Amino acid sequence: MRIGLYPGTFDPVTLGHMDIIERATLFLDRLVIGVAINRDKGPLFSLEERVSMIETEVSALRERTGIEIVVHPFENLLIDCAHDVGASVIVRGLRAVADFEYEFQMVGMNRALDSSIETVFLMADARRQAIASKLVKEIARLGGDVVKFVPSRVNEQLRERFGPVNPR
Template identity: 75%
Template sequence: MRIGLYPGTFDPVTLGHTDIIQRAMALVDRLVVGVAINRDKGPLFDLDARVAMVRAECDLIQARTGGEIVVHPFENLLIDCARDVNATLILRGLRAVADFEYEFQMVGMNRLLDASVETVFMMADARRQAIASKLVKEIARLGGDVSGFVPPMVVEALAAKYR
């Protein structure tokens, strides 16, 4: 069984994330969406809220694709999370060259920690390349319309946070 891990903080989950999740389903038999507990980033949404939003979107994708998606919160090293879920593949989405520079370093470190786990980069869909959770939160905070960037459930969650 090919098990892939798609990690992120998903604060909040965006249409860019869901695009990668849906396309990743063609590459693996089981996709584990790892929701990172990253205290350094100071997330807007707590872990339970982020997991619930990711799970709701993954349930919709799973119903469409028929594949298996598991949502898994984690706080340890990414490579240790990959081992914990028996993933042999880490999937990472790239929007721009700036993403690649950071990801390139991460791949090098992960390979040194465990060479048996491969990393696969997936380019964001051209219509989704500008979407970043940080920018979505800023737009929502300032009263802008984020409905073109995030699922409806997230639009409502952002509105509730910034009321």
């Protein structure tokens, strides 16, 4: 059984994340979405809210693909989380060259910790390459419309947090 782990803070989950999740189901039997607690990043949404967002967004994908998709919060080392969930593959999304440089370092460290776990990179869909959770939050905070960047339910949660979109 091919088990993959797709880790991130998902604060909030974006259409870019959903694209990577959907494409990962094409080559995995089970996908674990590891939601990092990562207190250092000071997330906008609580762990429970982020887990709930992802659960809501992947429910239709589970039904459509028949692939087991599990949402798993974690606070330990990524490689330890991979062991905990039985993953032999870590799935990472890449948007740009800058992402690759950071991810390249992470792969090297993870391979030094456990060379049996492979990392697979999926390039972001061209329409989704500019989407970053940090930018989405900033746009929403300043009253911008993020409907093109996040699932509709996530957009509603951002609007509840920050108020309505400013008219132009």
